[in-house]
Amino acid sequence: MLRLKxxxxxxxxxxxxxxxxxxxxxxxxxREGVVEKVYEMTNADKSPASYxxxxxxxxxxxxxxxNSGLEMAGIYHSHVASAAYPSSHDVELAFYPxxxxxxxxxxxxxxxxxxxxxxxxxxxLQEELKID
Amino acid sequence: MSLTVxxxxxxxxxxxxxxxxxxxxxKHIRPEVVTVExxxxxxxxxxxxxxxxxxxxxxxxxxxxxxxxxx
Numbered sequence: 010m011l012r013l014k015x016x017x018x019x020x021x022x023x024x025x026x027x028x029x030x031x032x033x034x035x036x037x038x039x040r041e042g043v044v045e046k047v048y049e050m051t052n053a054d055k056s057p058a059s060y061x062x063x064x065x066x067x068x069x070x071x072x073x074x075x076n077s078g079l080e081m082a083g084i085y086h087s088h089v090a091s092a093a094y095p096s097s098h099d100v101e102l103a104f105y106p107x108x109x110x111x112x113x114x115x116x117x118x119x120x121x122x123x124x125x126x127x128x129x130x131x132x133x134l135q136e137e138l139k140i141d
Numbered sequence: 142m143s144l145t146v147x148x149x150x151x152x153x154x155x156x157x158x159x160x161x162x163x164x165x166x167x168k169h170i171r172p173e174v175v176t177v178e179x180x181x182x183x184x185x186x187x188x189x190x191x192x193x194x195x196x197x198x199x200x201x202x203x204x205x206x207x208x209x210x211x212x
Contacts, residue, residue, distance in 0.1 A: 032209050050206075059209030064176035064183060067203045075150050088210045096210045104174060104204035 010137040011083060011109040011125045012043045018140055022121050024049050025087035025113045032087050034060040036067075037111065038074040039082035046079065052086075059098060060086045083109035083125070090116055093124040095133050103128035109136060144196040155194065162189040164200075176203050 025033040036048040048070045052060040074081055084105065088096070093114035095103070103110060106129040114122040125138040144155050155164070161184065165172050177184050178201040184192060194200075 034206070036206070054207070054209070056209065059207065061205065061207035064203065067206060068176065068178050068183070068201055071203055072150075072201070084206050086209060091210045096208065098210070099208035102174075102205055102207045105206075 010042055010139055011037075011111070012139045012141060013037075014044070014141050017044055017047050018123065020047050020049075021085055021111075022113060022123070025115060025121070026118070028052065028087070029089060029115065030057045031055050032057060032060040032089060033113075034062060034084070034086040036062075036070055036074070036081060037083035037085060037109070038077070038079040040079060042082060042109070044082050046074075046077075048074075057089050081105070081108055083111050085111035085113065087113040087115055092116065093122040095126055095128060100128055100131055100133065106130070111138070144194065146194055146197070147199045149201055159194055160190055161192045161194065161200075164194065165189065165202075168202075170202060174205050176205070177201070178203075 032052055034052050035050045037044045038046040050062045051066055053063045054061045093112040095110060110126045110128050112124055123138060125136050127134045127136055142158065144158060146153055146155060161177060172186055172189055180199050
């Protein structure tokens with residue numbers, strides 16, 4: 010289960026809408042599955058069909074998370090016109106089995122659909138996303 | 142001869158001198174999906190085989206974070 014405060018969820022959705030038509034992405038930092046901070050990241054692909062974080066920015070954020078005593082709880086990105094479900098490309102590039110993979114679907118932009126998954130060895134498991 | 146390095150902030154004892162390439166192999170990390178930073182400098186994949194680790198080196202490995210709806 011991943012727990013996310015509604016303010017942080019609102020931040021993520023706002024970013025995803027702001028970055029349209031491209032996909033947005035970011036890192037969730039927290040403790041024991043409770044997200045405490047959202048890091049909005051640059052989509053180096055600048056594409057409506059894919060995202061890729063920039064390695065220097067990734068390294069800076071990962072160290073900052075560690076130095077603040079938190080862990081990388083998850084990775085999020087948007088699907089601008091498809092469902093909130095991992096694509097084959099998402100699965101192929103899921104290298105953190107202990108992290109939550111959160112997908113924001115903007116297929117219906119007035120009602121974004123947000124879901125969280127674990128992706129382990131190519132297997133997709135949806136997990137509960139609790140909004141506090 | 143062992144040497145101490147720091148990997149993702151954690152102290153690790155390597156049993157023998159080795160290159161970045163060998164370390165990735167021992168940790169079962171595919172070089173094509175990871176960015177390696179050595180002492181605050183990102184090193185190119187072409188350098189992994191020739192870069193020998195020294196005592197006190199600080200390494201960071203981050204896997205690519207990407208994906209999206211491209212099928």
